[in-house]
Amino acid sequence: MSTLVGVGAAYRRLAEHSGRRRPPVRAVDRAIPLVVEAVRAEADEVVSLRLTSDRPLPSWRPGAHVDLVLPSGLVRQYSLCGDPADLSHYRVAVRRIGAASGEVHALAPGTKVAVKGPRNAFPFVAADSYWFVAGGIGITPILPMVHAAAARGVEWRLVYTGRTRASMPFLEELSRLPEDRVWVRPDTEYGVPASGAELLEGVPDGASVYCCGPVPMITGVRVDLELTAARAVYFERFSTPPIVGGEPYRVVLRRSGRTLDVPADRSTLDVVREVLPDVAFSCRQGFCGTCAVTTPDGGSVRICVDRGPAVLDL
Known part of the structure; x- marks a missing residue:
């Protein structure tokens, strides 16, 4: 055993002085490129998108959603509302409520987008x-x-x-x-x-x-x-839970150099969006987590629901 330990140590010293280093780990892009084939009005302020690819898309089950990556770089989560048996396309429907949904409504057939997923946080369980x-x-x-x-x-x-x-x-x-x-x-x-x-x-x-x-x-x-x-x-x-018994507090936006006062009855997200309207969020489309913002200590705050004073990387 001592011989093996010695050989291992010698190999490590040789590697350190050989000038060879492990190549950097490359991030894996799991986005699926798609094309907007059709945009259809489904109701007042609601459109559906038919998103296609030249190959079969990943399978999904009722309740699943995808992250839609828009041409601007904004990412929002939308439920898949088509037929899970037809993997020639995905269908999502979007109500106009903000900057990202407004961009969705302005998409034209032929526009290139991407999705990540599908993922399912609302699984459909067998029942009688x-x-x-x-x-x-x-x-x-x-x-x-x-x-x-x-x-x-x-x-x-x-x-x-x-x-x-x-x-x-x-x-x-x-x-x-x-x-x-x-x-x-x-x-x-x-x-x-x-x-x-x-x-x-x-x-x-x-x-x-x-x-x-x-x-x-x-x-x-x-x-x-x-x-x-x-x-x-x-x-x-499809929206954040109401604030009950809240207290006012202050948040600091480190990158933009702003200090904001958050009233007792509002969320950090509401107040931040008044000065940074493009900050990512999806809680009004049914999903939570998009609005998570890092803090200088390496932590994370969900500014739609986590309340209290904080320094945010915004």
């Missing part, structure tokens, strides 16, 4: 019956689940709500499903937004509830689920 609840653009991850449940022949229902019919994407596609299984409920036709109990009315015992949309809708469904005999609720929210 499903109750789907979607609010507005929250239909995007739910839509492939509905089609999958219909294809399996299991029991399912969809409750789809929104401000107005004109604001609710994919109504035409949903109209081809059995009418008795889809309830479209615009607020303007009922006077008020639906309560959780209303959205869950008639849910079968033991059903798996899948819910995606605004925070108030999801909160209502989660609270009123206790009044039912449903088995479980799975949800994906």
